[in-house]
Amino acid sequence: xxxxxxxxxxxITVTGKKLTVTCSQNMNHEYMSWYRQDPGLxxxxxxxxxxxxxxxxxxxxxxxxxxxxxxRNFPLILESPSPNQxxxxxxxxxxxxxxxxxxxxxxxxxxxxx
Amino acid sequence: AQSVTQLGSHVSVSxxxxxxxxxxxxxxxPPYLFWYVQYPNQGLQLLLKYTSAATLVKGINGFEAEFKKxxxxxxxxxxxxxxSDAAEYFCAVSGGGNKLVFGAGTxxxxxx
Numbered sequence: 001x002x003x004x005x006x007x008x009x010x011x012i013t014v015t016g017k018k019l020t021v022t023c024s025q026n027m028n029h030e031y032m033s034w035y036r037q038d039p040g041l042x043x044x045x046x047x048x049x050x051x052x053x054x055x056x057x058x059x060x061x062x063x064x065x066x067x068x069x070x071x072r073n074f075p076l077i078l079e080s081p082s083p084n085q086x087x088x089x090x091x092x093x094x095x096x097x098x099x100x101x102x103x104x105x106x107x108x109x110x111x112x113x114x
Numbered sequence: 115a116q117s118v119t120q121l122g123s124h125v126s127v128s129x130x131x132x133x134x135x136x137x138x139x140x141x142x143x144p145p146y147l148f149w150y151v152q153y154p155n156q157g158l159q160l161l162l163k164y165t166s167a168a169t170l171v172k173g174i175n176g177f178e179a180e181f182k183k184x185x186x187x188x189x190x191x192x193x194x195x196x197x198s199d200a201a202e203y204f205c206a207v208s209g210g211g212n213k214l215v216f217g218a219g220t221x222x223x224x225x226x
Contacts, residue, residue: 043158102160
């Protein structure tokens with residue numbers, strides 16, 4: 001089954017404790033991205049990757065890191081989480097075919113930073 | 115730059131009534147537009163997309179949307195609401211490359 005898999009689905013952590021949210025897709029997509037969803041703001045792009053070893057900042061990259069060492073995986077790293085990073089996070093992937101391409105989303109990771 | 119405005123953060127309809135969710139966009143280039151649905155505790159699922167082939171786009175679960183360039187709108191409709199349609203709906207416009215720019219979302223409630 002074609003899918004985007006995120007882990008964990010739920011995470012509660014303390015301020016400053018490094019964490020990683022994993023994302024993996026099995027569709028051989030070139031393009032992957034991370035979004036955060038906040039009430040009243042919709043989804044905002046954090047980082048994206050157009051292919052292996054090619055990553056770039058989205059609209060809200062502060063406090064996050066990513067890496068793309070393999071085509072299928074695109075982990076999101078919070079080196080020193082803060083309470084304002086409490087949010088619902090989604091990983092998405094798509095073929096790198098331009099603006100009319102559909103994105104496939106993972107199930108989401110609900111992160112709480114206390 | 116691209117942006118999306120969804121009018122109404124919450125919409126409530128009775129079962130069997132017309133569903134109308136409003137979306138207006140701004141785009142400096144010919145837009146590609148999407149509607150996604152998010153059911154509770156799930157990811158986003160594509161309902162339909164406009165890619166300039168036809169102004170009336172039909173999607174899954176009986177939803178459709180009409181692209182109106184003169185009004186910069188892409189409203190989502192369904193003739194008869196079902197309880198299972200209760201969810202949050204997002205309109206999005208394609209930004210540069212594969213990036214999606216989302217609206218704030220509209221939560222649809224269906225009353226029995």
